[in-house]
Amino acid sequence: MKTKITELFGIEHPIIQGGMHHVGFAELAAAVSNAGGLGTITGLTQGTPEKLANEIARCKEMTDKPFAVNLTFLPSLTPPDYPGLIKEIIDAGVPVVETAGRNPAEYLPALKEAGIKVIHKCTSVRHSIKAQSIGCDAVSVDGFECGGHPGEDDIPNFILLPRAAEELEIPFVASGGMADGRSLVAAMALGAEGMNMGTRFIATQDAPVHQNVKEAIVNATELDTRLIMRSLTNTERVLNNEAVERLMEKEKALGDDLKFEDIIDEVAGVYPKIMHEGTMEAGAWSCGMVAGLVNDIPTVQDLINNIMSQADEIIKSKLQNF
Ligand SMILES: Cc1cc2nc3c(=O)[nH]c(=O)nc-3n(C[C@H](O)[C@H](O)[C@H](O)COP(=O)(O)O)c2cc1C
Numbered sequence: 001m002k003t004k005i006t007e008l009f010g011i012e013h014p015i016i017q018g019g020m021h022h023v024g025f026a027e028l029a030a031a032v033s034n035a036g037g038l039g040t041i042t043g044l045t046q047g048t049p050e051k052l053a054n055e056i057a058r059c060k061e062m063t064d065k066p067f068a069v070n071l072t073f074l075p076s077l078t079p080p081d082y083p084g085l086i087k088e089i090i091d092a093g094v095p096v097v098e099t100a101g102r103n104p105a106e107y108l109p110a111l112k113e114a115g116i117k118v119i120h121k122c123t124s125v126r127h128s129i130k131a132q133s134i135g136c137d138a139v140s141v142d143g144f145e146c147g148g149h150p151g152e153d154d155i156p157n158f159i160l161l162p163r164a165a166e167e168l169e170i171p172f173v174a175s176g177g178m179a180d181g182r183s184l185v186a187a188m189a190l191g192a193e194g195m196n197m198g199t200r201f202i203a204t205q206d207a208p209v210h211q212n213v214k215e216a217i218v219n220a221t222e223l224d225t226r227l228i229m230r231s232l233t234n235t236e237r238v239l240n241n242e243a244v245e246r247l248m249e250k251e252k253a254l255g256d257d258l259k260f261e262d263i264i265d266e267v268a269g270v271y272p273k274i275m276h277e278g279t280m281e282a283g284a285w286s287c288g289m290v291a292g293l294v295n296d297i298p299t300v301q302d303l304i305n306n307i308m309s310q311a312d313e314i315i316k317s318k319l320q321n322f
Helices: 004-009 026-034 049-062 084-091 105-113 125-134 157-167 182-187 211-219 242-258 260-268 271-276 289-293 300-321
Strands: 015-017 040-043 069-075 095-100 117-122 138-142 172-175 195-197 224-226 236-239
Touching: 004 069, 004 105, 004 138, 015 040, 026 040, 026 049, 026 300, 049 084, 049 095, 049 211, 084 105, 105 117, 105 138, 117 125, 117 271, 125 138, 125 157, 138 157, 157 242, 172 182, 182 195, 242 260, 260 300
Parallel strands: 015 195, 040 069, 069 095, 095 117, 117 138, 138 172, 172 195
Antiparallel strands: 224 236
């Protein structure tokens, strides 16, 4: 399938794996890229420029296809060494960067000068327009359904995508709630040029996370996610568990007086315990409502093949027959 996104990134299928903390390692990124999509290494999981350089090198050993690095810009008292991370990305010749979090304008000139394509992940039309105006090449439009941080507007993709299509000139992919060929065709009908998936890619054989995480997604329904940290204006969609229920009790009790320190046990440093040790009650971890559509743990290659053949079948048979 040829779209503006496949052309822009030099990939075969318009399917992107979004950056995911403690999931987006070289193994997953390479598997997605080898299957014809665009895989993504999560920069901040590596933390230091040296470790990121090593992860990029590992990915290059596993694939000769294009892949991306995600840079998430978070407010932090001790910010990561973003210029150092960017230098490694440029030196290694990584062709695409997925930015997320706050406005990446400060870092765009260095990336653009190096010929790197930048896709910015946004949860609103106004942020998408901003990304376009500062020179991003594409946008990943992340609807309210998404796993991770859906922003504070709560606009689902059935509205957000056509609104983005009305306003944007640069291509965009649909992100949040995407799982299969139906999602892809629907996203394209709403104006997107492809799709970005997070949660669906975790439940694959290639995702380098504990089996318990994959099974938790398979066992979850669309009713099992919760929104946390709303009063901190840092809303995150996570899979419900004991730690999340404890956290939500604190949110209820403290209301607007809630501070990050009150919930630190449930959110800080929990990813390694969950993703690598499989201790599922260790804390809150991002997961999309799309878990309700995930019922298997295929290889990434099979997942992407099935998405493309289902999309083809819908376009050529079902839609033609109406
Ligand atoms: C476990 C997990 C961790 C994530 N970590 C990040 C991250 O570090 N940076 C980022 O930009 N997005 C992150 N995301 C968001 C994904 O890249 C993607 O935008 C989102 O999962 C799309 O929604 P979906 O889960 O419904 O497919 C994460 C998502 C999940 C599920």
